[in-house]
Amino acid sequence: MTRTPAASPAPPPGAYPSAVETGGAAARRFHLRHGRVLPAIDPAAGTTAPKHHPGAPVLPLPFPPDFAPARTGGRHPAAFPEPLGALLALINGVTRIDWTGTGASAGRPVPSGGGAYPGEVYLATPSGLCHYLPSVHALEVLSRADQRTSVIHALKQPPSDAPELAVLITSRLDANVARYGPFGHRLQALDTGVLTGQALALLESAGAGPTAHACFSGEELGRLLGLDARAELVHAVITARTPHALAPGTALLRRRTARAGFEPAPVPLPALLAVLAEAAGPVPLDHAPPAPCELYVVAHRVTGLDTGCHRRDRRTGRLVPVTPDATPRDLFPPGGPGELAGFEAAFAVLVTGDYESGYPRFGDRWYRMLNLRAGVVGQRLGLAAARHGLGAGLRCDVDTAAADELLDAGPERTTLLAALFGHERGSGTPVCHLLSEKDLP
Numbered sequence: 001m002t003r004t005p006a007a008s009p010a011p012p013p014g015a016y017p018s019a020v021e022t023g024g025a026a027a028r029r030f031h032l033r034h035g036r037v038l039p040a041i042d043p044a045a046g047t048t049a050p051k052h053h054p055g056a057p058v059l060p061l062p063f064p065p066d067f068a069p070a071r072t073g074g075r076h077p078a079a080f081p082e083p084l085g086a087l088l089a090l091i092n093g094v095t096r097i098d099w100t101g102t103g104a105s106a107g108r109p110v111p112s113g114g115g116a117y118p119g120e121v122y123l124a125t126p127s128g129l130c131h132y133l134p135s136v137h138a139l140e141v142l143s144r145a146d147q148r149t150s151v152i153h154a155l156k157q158p159p160s161d162a163p164e165l166a167v168l169i170t171s172r173l174d175a176n177v178a179r180y181g182p183f184g185h186r187l188q189a190l191d192t193g194v195l196t197g198q199a200l201a202l203l204e205s206a207g208a209g210p211t212a213h214a215c216f217s218g219e220e221l222g223r224l225l226g227l228d229a230r231a232e233l234v235h236a237v238i239t240a241r242t243p244h245a246l247a248p249g250t251a252l253l254r255r256r257t258a259r260a261g262f263e264p265a266p267v268p269l270p271a272l273l274a275v276l277a278e279a280a281g282p283v284p285l286d287h288a289p290p291a292p293c294e295l296y297v298v299a300h301r302v303t304g305l306d307t308g309c310h311r312r313d314r315r316t317g318r319l320v321p322v323t324p325d326a327t328p329r330d331l332f333p334p335g336g337p338g339e340l341a342g343f344e345a346a347f348a349v350l351v352t353g354d355y356e357s358g359y360p361r362f363g364d365r366w367y368r369m370l371n372l373r374a375g376v377v378g379q380r381l382g383l384a385a386a387r388h389g390l391g392a393g394l395r396c397d398v399d400t401a402a403a404d405e406l407l408d409a410g411p412e413r414t415t416l417l418a419a420l421f422g423h424e425r426g427s428g429t430p431v432c433h434l435l436s437e438k439d440l441p
């Protein structure tokens, strides 16, 4: 059974990407107008409901899922439903209950700007094509036929060996725009990058050799999934072999935002360097970036490192001083919530990139590709912080112009995403884990 065909593309006003390819002109315009500054957020504006496919058969998955493929009675780990439950729960499932000032909320292994979760996860396996419903931990079956060949056909750089599994990550275009306006489209690219980062971390740790693809025919994949191109677009496809047991110590369930703020206490330099090293490794994407995503550190309370902005040298891993005396507080507009968080944080990491370097080769799509890459690095930072016992939180509310001034790297290099780190205050906000790390192998 294939789903209803996608409607002809007619993006909503202010949407990115534009309907026609402009070689980067439309993306450049969008960024200047909407992408650089987080607008005043309407706190009363909600986020839209997650996607579901009316009429598709729903297969409930057992919860808690079985994390050990060996215990699944010899069934093919890439066949659904049961064995895929673990994979999906760890990518985007509801894995904890968080209590915050506004009440209890469903916590996930991945962060999302404003908790809007615009990303949706689809799977193509030998058993068919399905969409994951995180809130009920179930699959919607879109097709019982093996659609992997069609997925691979749409990729610009198909893998040399036919993959066992393809994870398709889409974004709902309206998910966060009521609250963030058109800036929401950039946030969506970062968010789907975060999901891509989690899927890569999980599949890498399960020995499945994943590659994330950002270059593909979105029309072909949208048609395959039955998407209305005005409402939902494919952002990434991750191809992989059959996942095996997870390597221990992945911290895939431990990451969460340090909501209680940070103790103004120092972090030792080796912990900072370890977090950076984990985040800075090569990202298995289907394209090489024309200019690298450099990492910068703005240190305030790091034992053994001067206060100020430092660039991480990609070759040596060493921190090169760039702008003395700057602190994370300087990254945020005065009087906003970021200023206090920045004041308390021990250090900030800035993920930076160069939009102009990629437009000639990739066109408008490069804008989304670069933000997707930054999201992958952002998720790696969060996972690395969890592994090293640090509190962390991603931030898109930095004053980009102020941050870029600290980089002292010319007009083209800009801050894509920031993350704050430190020791989370007290024992953090109350949390109830629905899945336990001890269930992971």
Ligand SMILES: Cc1cc2nc3c(=O)[nH]c(=O)nc-3n(C[C@H](O)[C@H](O)[C@H](O)COP(=O)(O)O)c2cc1C
Pocket (backbone or CB within 6 Å): 107, 108, 109, 110, 111, 112, 113, 114, 115, 187, 190, 191, 194, 255, 256, 257, 258, 393, 394, 395, 396, 397, 398
């Ligand atoms: C791309 C991105 C940008 C974010 N920006 C901010 C921000 O500016 N301020 C903030 O407090 N939290 C920010 N967050 C964190 C989210 O609010 C948080 O991930 C979400 O509420 C879910 O909570 P959790 O991370 O504890 O699972 C951001 C998250 C992402 C993925």
